[in-house]
Amino acid sequence: VVSWTALLQAYAQNGHLEGAKRVFDMIPDRNVISWTTMLVAYAQFGHPEQAKAVFDRMPTRDMVAWNAMVQAYARNGHIEEAKKLFDAMPERNVVTWTSMLQLYAANGHHEGASCMYRLMPERNLVAWNALITAYGETGELERAKLTFDRMRERNTISWTAMLQAYAENGEVDGAKTMFDRMPERDTVSWVTMLRAYAQEGHMKHVQETFRAMPERNMIAWTALLTAYADCGNL
RNA sequence: UGCAAGCACGACUCUACC
Numbered sequence: 439v440v441s442w443t444a445l446l447q448a449y450a451q452n453g454h455l456e457g458a459k460r461v462f463d464m465i466p467d468r469n470v471i472s473w474t475t476m477l478v479a480y481a482q483f484g485h486p487e488q489a490k491a492v493f494d495r496m497p498t499r500d501m502v503a504w505n506a507m508v509q510a511y512a513r514n515g516h517i518e519e520a521k522k523l524f525d526a527m528p529e530r531n532v533v534t535w536t537s538m539l540q541l542y543a544a545n546g547h548h549e550g551a552s553c554m555y556r557l558m559p560e561r562n563l564v565a566w567n568a569l570i571t572a573y574g575e576t577g578e579l580e581r582a583k584l585t586f587d588r589m590r591e592r593n594t595i596s597w598t599a600m601l602q603a604y605a606e607n608g609e610v611d612g613a614k615t616m617f618d619r620m621p622e623r624d625t626v627s628w629v630t631m632l633r634a635y636a637q638e639g640h641m642k643h644v645q646e647t648f649r650a651m652p653e654r655n656m657i658a659w660t661a662l663l664t665a666y667a668d669c670g671n672l
Numbered sequence: 673u674g675c676a677a678g679c680a681c682g683a684c685u686c687u688a689c690c
Contacts, residue, residue: 446678
């Protein structure tokens, strides 16, 4: 089962849903993990209905399966369905709460988001990071800062999320400060910084940033390209 | 007991929805 499901996962990750389905149907004794993998495959590529169909047909559901289904709705912006499922869950963990928090924040529901935040029974690094992003999205930069400052541990995602929070609220300087203070930067951090400059029209900084990047992936190149395009420099 | 499979967090573009 393990090998079969790994194969299924390989198809799923590459978006080969038909192939994934074929593998799924061939698995002799599917377990809850195989089912969940199939569910997520549909969800990730924009088929929440299909995901739900899988969910309904599952012989057994554990919390990961429930979480995956909540996330399936969340990812596709189905707030009501997600909420319904959330309420119906036999038990929830920090993953569940984080998904809901993110869903509300991404759709501008401040109240819902802060409600999730307050009621969350436990928090971990991912939850904190999601909170920073949520505050950034809702324009509550101060709260994002507070959250960031109070975190006992931070990873590159925390730093980049905070950098982005500054950037999307028009504070390039704050963004730059984060960038300079980060213990480690990956390509995402670099691109985020580059974008921050681009949005302010600081093409010179954009160029410098791009040149200084240790590695450039396609997203970095695209960001540079659109930066030039946006400032009219074809 | 170890190795191998499923869920939540950060960047660009495109597409869909509004």
